[in-house]
Every structure is written in structure tokens, then in C-alpha cells.
């Protein structure tokens with residue numbers, strides 16, 4: 001976690017994943033107040049589980065529910081250990097924490113962050129252990145309360161000694177004070193784990209009662225809208241006067257933006273529009289590092305620069321094209337991307353002299369607490385952070401910018417403030433997924449072995465941007481995720497990253513480094529298969545030794561009828577990824593629209609994500625990731641002209657519609673391995689699978705994303 | 717400050733608003749406490765703000781509050797009291813549709829309005845051109861087939 005000390009906006013996610021430190025200690029840090037057995041109030045047992053008088057079991061989770069179903073997945077682990085009925089199970093977000101001793105920090109990297117598809121990886125064993133401990137405490141509590149022995153777990157939230165049966169609620173208060181039990185034995189039954197349990201959050205999400213950040217209502221709150229400098233990096237030259245409009249309460253200078261506060265959101269939005277164009281900004285004097293055309297030219301020159309300037313992420317042998325029988329030398333391009341969470345950035349804050357209470361849709365509690373504390377001159381323990389449901393996160397809501405703005409507004413106004421960005425502000429002030437220009441050189445020998453690979457990714461470095469300014473070669477392993485350590489049998493390889501200098505604010509996007517490297521790798525693998533004149537699926541499988549990798553390719557071969565001729569007018573393309581602790585192979589079946597553009601008819605996926613907690617939710621993430629990855633591949637790019645972001649709303653950043661969604665078929669490959677991630681796995685393979693199918697169909701190789709840049713929605 | 721009486725989910729509510737052109741979305745959310753309708757784009761592209769007004773779907777981000785006086789407004793919070801709305805909600809649960817869920821109030825209200833306009837099964841999808849960034853499209857399509 002060394003990055004935590006240096007990076008104001010947090011460690012790079014991939015680095016966090018690497019820093020699995022001390023063994024996990026069951027966190028029973030939260031104080032337990034002993035209650036009398038008669039008390040009707042809910043009883044908290046340890047940090048995670050609360051039992052109320054109706055015998056409902058409520059799980060508090062540190063991970064953020066942003067659509068991926070983690071609340072339900074973790075609740076399934078708990079229900080399994082407690083053998084309760086699913087109707088007794090509830091889940092909610094725990095209060096946010098930061099720093100040492102936070103029981104809700106992901107045990108994988110000891111920080112309360114939801115990202116990198118790590119929640120189930122991190123919590124699978126600790127959460128089961130915590131629940132089994134509570135189970136044993138309830139059993140011991142029954143024995144102590146009745147002064148009898150022979151107690152064991154019953155059904156439907158009970159404990160029994162054969163003659164007497166008590167509910168969890170009956171014994172919870174006594175159980176909460178039990179200490180000194182031996183390490184619990186984990187139940188390995190599969191009443192809940194591996195089952196298609198219904199999501200706990202769905203009823204509230206279909207009746208409108210689910211509370212997202214935007215929906216928070218606090219007594220006495222006022223409403224803020226913000227205007228950032230249209231040029232990235234600009235600051236407010238002078239605080240503007242309060243717009244002369246009824247209901248406007250004030251303006252707040254937020255350095256890079258101005259907030260207008262009003263007694264309702266609509267008035268705040270209109271007042272913000274009044275201000276637009278009237279604020280004097282100090283714009284950056286040099287915007288060349290925030291201009292798409294200039295950046296593209298710089299990237300091109302860095303593609304062939306001396307290797308001494310590059311970070312060599314992986315070097316095996318001495319790759320050379322000199323002795324190769326056939327060679328590939330191609331360049332792949334990927335744009336900057338926006339996150340476009342369905343729920344724009346927003347936050348509600350209530351700051352008083354000695355307390356800062358926050359309600360936020362956040363994936364980055366670890367970062368928010370110190371940032372908010374610093375913004376109001378308080379210590380971390382004075383910040384109370386409530387995590388709401390997130391209307392999408394995708395990596396954007398790990399940032400603290402929008403939260404700090406709300407905190408500063410509330411501090412200045414002295415009342416609770418709900419701050420909401422407009423969609424235009426949201427698109428223009430994103431932390432953008434880095435662009436990438438990737439050159440792949442590869443050589444085949446006479447037997448079509450890939451003997452040499454030289455891979456260079458020229459891409460803005462998130463780590464460089466967030467690290468200390470003295471560091472010029474950031475060794476950004478995140479930038480080569482999806483290229484480094486590939487499971488393919490390349491005899492010699494060199495994987496390089498050259499940081500493209502830019503001042504465009506960068507951030508993590510769903511499937512991080514893999515979101516760009518996998519397009520280059522899996523496109524290049526197809527091009528190599530063509531050079532070798534070998535079926536691209538077989539070509540991959542024969543160059544993989546890992547049986548799990550081979551198995552997903554074989555599974556998708558069967559699922560997609562790969563060996564059979566596709567329907568007339570269609571061709572199939574394949575892509576593979578080992579990433580996020582999982583293995584995935586995807587086949588896209590692609591034809592042409594009447595306009596001659598790409599029509600994606602069907603997607604087939606085989607995934608091995610280790611032990612499956614909820615097959616239905618793995619499938620949901622596959623479906624969602626495909627829709628996400630396909631929209632990005634077809635249309636998405638964030639461009640910049642002299643520091644001004646050009647994407648303004650969904651009108652020039654389109655998504656699929658119900659009718660343009662391809663049919664998706666999914667095969668979950670059974671596995672006993674530890675759970676891997678599923679939230680990001682399917683996103684990176686969509687673009688190469690489609691490009692590979694299109695190349696087969698039309699003999700035209702698409703090496704640049706998106707396939708249809710601009711605002712015209714070509715294809716599908 | 718104009719005063720209007722609005723019928724939302726079958727109940728009349730009187731509200732003072734800053735101006736007659738205030739979009740229904742913000743009246744519902746800030747003044748009446750119906751936060752089910754969401755702000756997503758403000759320009760009638762995403763559909764997250766959709767509500768039903770006299771059986772028709774409307775983008776509440778662009779409907780002036782003054783234009784819906786005397787009409788029956790139904791938000792996602794009121795769908796359970798409507799035969800078609802309740803069916804749509806049940807189909808959404810049976811098919812485990814929502815992920816983040818933020819787009820779903822709009823999807824559900826638009827689906828209900830399409831049913832009221834006589835569309836059923838596969839005819840509904842072309843009527844609902846909303847955005848779901850999470851990509852729940854396959855499940856929505858499936859849920860609609862039974863409606």
C-alpha cells in the first residue's frame with residue numbers, strides 16, 4: 001500500500017491487488033454493548049451481522065453495491081453458514097471507514113474500496129468465517145442462557161438442543177458477549193452458495209424505494225449545481241456574484257468550479273446556466289497535452305522511440321524478428337473513454353463545527369474519509385460516511401472530487417447540501433480511461449510457434465499522473481495489465497509501456513488495463529493465426545498450457561458451434577482473456593446491416609470464474625459487460641480540443657437500445673478454484689471478438705476503436 | 717410563486733413552485749419526495765426520468781409542471797397500484813432484471829405505458845428506447861415477452 005501515502009486520489013488498483021499483506025484477522029473491532037436478554041432492540045454480533053426481534057438477519061457490507069450484486073453474493077455466504085431462510089436475510093452498506101482497524105476494508109488489500117472485481121475474491125473466506133463465528137456464538141449463547149449443553153444449529157434461524165428450540169433473536173444478546181471460541185468449522189453445504197438466489201436489492205429497485213445518492217433527503221438541505229472551467233485544469237479567477245434569481249442562496253468558489261446553491265435543484269441548475277460564460281477563469285497556458293490531435297502525434301513518435309525511455313514490464317529471452325519465417329507488425333489504437341455512470345456524480349453533506357456527515361454513492365470510502373476530513377479541518381473520526389446505492393460506478397466513483405465539493409459547500413453555507421452535477425458537467429469532468437497506441441511485433445517459426453513478441457503500449461499513465469512529480473518512469477503495471485504475463489507460449493517476449501504525457505485527468509474504467517491491451521493482444525493473435533493459416537480458436541488453444549484456459553476455449557467452441565459453418569452472411573470471431581482471477585472465451589457472430597456496417601447478431605461466452613456463488617449474477621455480469629463493451633467498441637471516444645472535452649451528453653455518446661442487443665449465450669465452466677472476478681471479465685474481449693469476426697467476413701481488419709467514431713450510430 | 721395541485725399516484729398534492737416552466741421531474745423529486753424518477757440526461761435521450769401522464773409516457777425532465785395539472789401522474793412508486801404496472805414489476809423480479817437499477821424506474825414506467833397503448837410481448841421493446849449503461853437489455857427483452 002505504499003501508494004496510499006503518495007497518491008492523493010489513491011493507489012492504482014492493480015498495485016493494490018498485489019499488496020496482499022498480513023494475514024487476515026477476523027475483524028471484531030466494533031464494540032459490542034451487552035444487552036439484556038429481554039431487549040427488543042436489534043443486536044449487533046461482531047461487525048457484520050445484526051439480528052432483530054423478528055429474527056431477521058442483516059448483513060453490513062463494506063463493498064459498494066453498484067449493480068454487480070455483491071450485497072446478495074455476500075449474503076449467500078452468510079446464509080449458508082447460518083442455514084436460515086432466504087426471506088430472513090437482509091443486507092445493507094456498512095458505515096464507511098478508512099485506515100487501520102476498519103473491519104469493512106477488503107481483506108485482499110486492507111482498504112475499503114470496491115474495484116478490480118475483487119469483492120468476492122477478498123471476502124469469500126473471511127465472510128464465511130465471520131458468519132460461522134456468529135453461528136458458534138449463537139450456539140454458545142443458547143447454552144449459557146439456558147445453562148444447558150448439547151446445543152447445535154437448527155433450521156430457519158434457530159438453535160436447538162433436541163428438546164428446546166430457540167430463535168437467533170432469543171439468544172442474540174447473550175451470544176454477542178461470547179468470546180474465546182475456537183476457530184469455526186466452515187459449512188460446505190450448497191443450499192445458498194452456487195444457487196440462483198434472488199437479489200436482495202431488486203424489490204426496492206423495481207418499486208422506486210431504493211435510495212441512490214441523488215435520492216438522499218436530509219432535513220433542511222439545500223441544493224447545489226456546479227460549473228467547472230470548460231478547459232480542463234482551469235481555475236476560478238474571481239468568485240462570481242450570486243446570480244440574481246429567486247431562490248438562489250449563494251455561490252461557492254471550489255477552485256476548479258463554482259457551485260450555485262439554491263432552495264431546489266431546478267433553480268440551482270438554472271442559476272448555474274446563468275453563470276456559465278460569465279465566470280472569469282484562469283485557463284492553463286499550454287493545452288497541447290490535452291488536445292487529441294497533438295496527443296495522437298506525440299504517441300506516434302513515442303511508438304518508435306528508444307527502448308531506454310520505456311518501462312519494460314516483462315522481458316523473457318531476446319525477442320527478435322530476424323530469424324522468423326513469418327512476421328506481424330501492426331498498430332492498434334484505442335481512444336480515451338468516459339464512464340457515463342447512469343447516476344451522475346452527486347453527494348449530500350452536512351458539516352458542522354465538529355462533525356462531517358456524508359451520504360454518497362461511492363466505491364472509495366477509504367479515500368473519501370481523509371479527503372473530507374481535510375476539507376473541513378477535522379480528524380478522520382469526525383467524518384460519518386453513509387454509502388448509498390450507486391447508479392453505476394465503473395471506477396468513476398472511486399474518486400473524491402464530487403464528495404469534497406459537497407463538503408465544502410455545506411461547510412461554507414452551514415446547512416446540509418445536496419450537490420448534483422449536470423450530465424454535461426459529468427461527461428466533461430470525468431477521469432478518463434487512458435487512450436492507447438499499441439504496436440505488436442511477432443514472429444512465427446516454420447512450425448508456427450510464436451517465437452518472439454515485442455509489445456509496446458504508448459498510453460497515458462494513471463500512476464504517473466497521481467504519483468510524486470519527481471517520478472518520471474512510473475513502472476505502471478496497470479498500463480500493461482492484459483499484456484504482461486500472457487499465458488500464451490511465446491518463446492521470447494518484451495512488454496513495454498511508454499507513458500504518453502498528458503494533463504487530461506485519468507481514471508480507472510471497467511476492466512482497467514485489459515480494456516485496451518486485450519484488444520491489441522487478441523486482434524494480433526487472430527492476425528498471427530491467419531499468417532499461420534490455422535483456425536484462430538485452435539491456434540490459441542494450442543499455445544496455452546493452462547487447462548482452465550484451454551477448457552473455456554473448448555467450451556465456447558461447442559457453445560457457438562464453431563466447427564459448423566455459420567449462417568449465410570455471418571462469420572465468427574473469437575477472443576480469450578485470463579484476467580481478474582478468471583478465464584473467459586468469447587465468440588461473436590457478425591454479419592452486415594443493410595447499410596453495410598457491423599451487425600452483431602450473437603455472442604457466446606464461456607467463463608471459468610472459480611467457485612460460482614450465484615450463477616444468475618455471473619450471467620448478469622456477462623450480459624452487462626457485453627453491452628458495455630459493445631457500445632464502447634462501436635461508438636465511444638472522448639476527444640479533446642485544446643483542453644476542452646467534446647463529449648457533452650448521451651447524444652454524442654450513444655448506448656445500445658433494447659432491440660440492438662445481440663443474443664447472448666453463456667456457459668459457466670465448473671471449477672473448484674477460488675472465486676475470481678466477474679464484473680469486468682467480459683468487457684475487454686468484446687471488441688476483439690467482433691473485429692476478428694469482421695475480418696473473417698470482409699477481409700478488412702479493424703485496428704482502431706471505436707469502429708464508428710463520431711455521432712452517427714453506425715452498425716448493429 | 718405559482719401554486720399547483722398535482723395528482724400523483726392517485727393522491728392530490730398542492731405545491732408552490734418557482735416558475736410554471738419548472739420540469740415535473742424536479743417537482744416530484746425536490747418538492748413532493750417522489751425520488752423514483754431519475755435525472756439522467758435532461759435532454760430526453762436516456763429515459764431515466766420517465767413517468768406516466770394520463771396513460772402516456774412522458775420525459776419528466778422536459779414536461780413543464782403547469783402542463784400536467786388535472787392529469788393523472790404515475791411514477792414508479794405508484795406502479796404497484798396499476799394492473800399493468802404490477803405485471804411489469806413482477807416480470808422484472810421474475811427475470812431478475814436490475815443491476816444498479818438506476819434506469820429501471822424509467823424502463824418500468826415506459827413499459828407500463830406501452831402496455832396501456834395496446835403493445836404486448838415483443839412489440840414493447842421498440843417503444844422503449846432508453847439507455848441502460850449496466851446492460852440489462854437481455855433481461856428486459858425477456859421480461860417483456862410475457863407482458
Ligand code: FES
Pocket residue numbers: 754755756757758759760761762763764765766775776777778
Ligand atoms: S433525464 Fe429525461 S430523458 Fe434523460
Ligand code: FES
Pocket residue numbers: 067342391392814815816817818819820847848849850851852
Ligand atoms: S440497471 Fe444500471 S443503468 Fe440500467
